[in-house]
Amino acid sequence: MQDCTPTLLKTFEALKEVPEDQLQWLIDNSICKMLPDGEILTEPGKPLAGTYFIISGRMRLYLPIGGVKRDMGDFKPGEISGYLPYSRGKIGTGYSMALADTQIMLFPIEKMNEMIRTQFELTQALVHVMTNRVRNFTALQQQNEKMLALGKLSAGLTHELNNPASAIVRDSESLLKHLQLEPQSFKSVIAIRMEPEHVDVVTKKLFRVMSEKREVNLTLKQRTAKESELTDQFDEMGIENSDEIAENFVEFGFETEDIDLFKHHIPREYFSPIFNWINTLLVTERMVQDIGESARRIADLVTSVKTYTHMDQGQEKQYADIRIGIKNTLQMLIYKIKKGNITMVKSFDETLPPVKAMIGELNQVWTNLIDNALDAMEANGKGTLTIKTEKDKEFVRVSIIDDGPGIPEDIRSRIFDPFFTTKEMGKGTGLGLEVVQRIVKQHNGSIKVLSEPGHTAFIVCFPIDG
Secondary structure (H helix, E strand, O other), rough: OOOOOOHHOOOOHHHHHOOOHHHHHHHOEEEEEEOOOOOOOEEOOOOOOOOEEEEEEEEEEEEEEOOOEEEEEEEOOOEEEOOOOOEEEHHHEOOOEEOEEEEEEEEEEEHHHHHHOHHHHHHHHHHHHHHHHHHHHHHHHHHHHHHHHHHHHHHHHHHHHHHHHHHHHHHHHHHHHHHHHOOHHHHHHHOOOOOOOOOOOHHHHHHHHHOOOOOOOOOOOHHHHHHHHHHHHHHOOOOOOHHHHHHHHHHHOOOOHHHHHHHHOHHHHHHHHHHHHHHHHHHHHHHHHHHHHHHHHHHHHHHHHHHHHHHOOOOOOOOEEEHHHHHHHHOOHHHOOOOOOOOEEEEEOOOOEEEEHHHHHHHHHHHHHHHHHHHHHHOOOOOOEEEEEEEEEEEEEEEEEEEOOOOOHHOOOOOOOOOOOOOOOOOOOHHHHHHHHHHHHHOOEEEEEEOOOOOEEEEEEEEOOO
């Protein structure tokens, strides 16, 4: 074991400007000890013994994130960890373990107040260590939380993108097969002889009905009755495939009056080929519509991702409509909302002006609060999520409300503490609400929670002009 001397401590970057007499005081009030390879020095939830000065060997820090121990880096000789002056963190938040036989010097936490009173330069140096540690840890913590938030969204996004993508593949294959079956139908149509004016009436009526996109809101019983009525009419007219044709005609909103108009302008011997040709057009139209709708769905999701991440913008504050950010956040969480049988209530103040903010950061706030609300309602198997935006003088207020079981009063004051979580192992990180509070403070705002069984509201308030 090396002797702990002022000369040795002067090799610590943080202590090189500290007077030797204060370093000797530190040594006289500390304990030098050896940790064998693999020994645990600190654990989450257990009190810190004091400040640790790494003399030789190496310590590794692990943090419990997402239910696993995540490697956060090493402490090498010349580095300092543990409790530091003025820190509120007297309880361990992670595991630190010796990677080899490691010598440390422990300054007991019980002597910290004496050091602060009597050793100014030493205290100042250790406060500087704490400031750097908080800054580095905050940046790492926020990056980890962003990655975890992305992980929460990715499964739902994959599902939402897979559905329309699969529909496009399925419908395009069906369309190709459908068109390959059409030569015989085309041959029947070519053989038709009709007066040009009658052809014009039939085609104009057909494309008018198709372009009108009539709303068809029928119950199953009503639809079945309608299809039976048209099938009987087609059978009387001697039309082949009457069941299939009736089903498609009902889908597009054709009425018996439309069929009667066609009858007046089509020779009876051509009823079957012409109505089958119309049916072919309807089937093709439906497939093209479905492909178009699926493609638009994918485009909307991609736009939502781009806007949500704000990846085409800088990180400085700029004026933007926060309602767009909230709507895109909901879009990103749509799979979880559907899966949880959640009813959405949106009460957005349409007169709310653009807000000066870091929109990408605020989207992280909305994601955490909405995701927590969805988790809270999960036990009920259903729920109502209410989101309100409103103007309050020069401030904007956003309320995210769920009707879950509520937050128990005895833990309400701790929910914004780092690493505090009520979720089961592997589901909660304990970082979300702490990150939310920090981002809100960056916007010179505030966040409060009101909770009782059946009603929990997180209320975020910050200046409109930053």
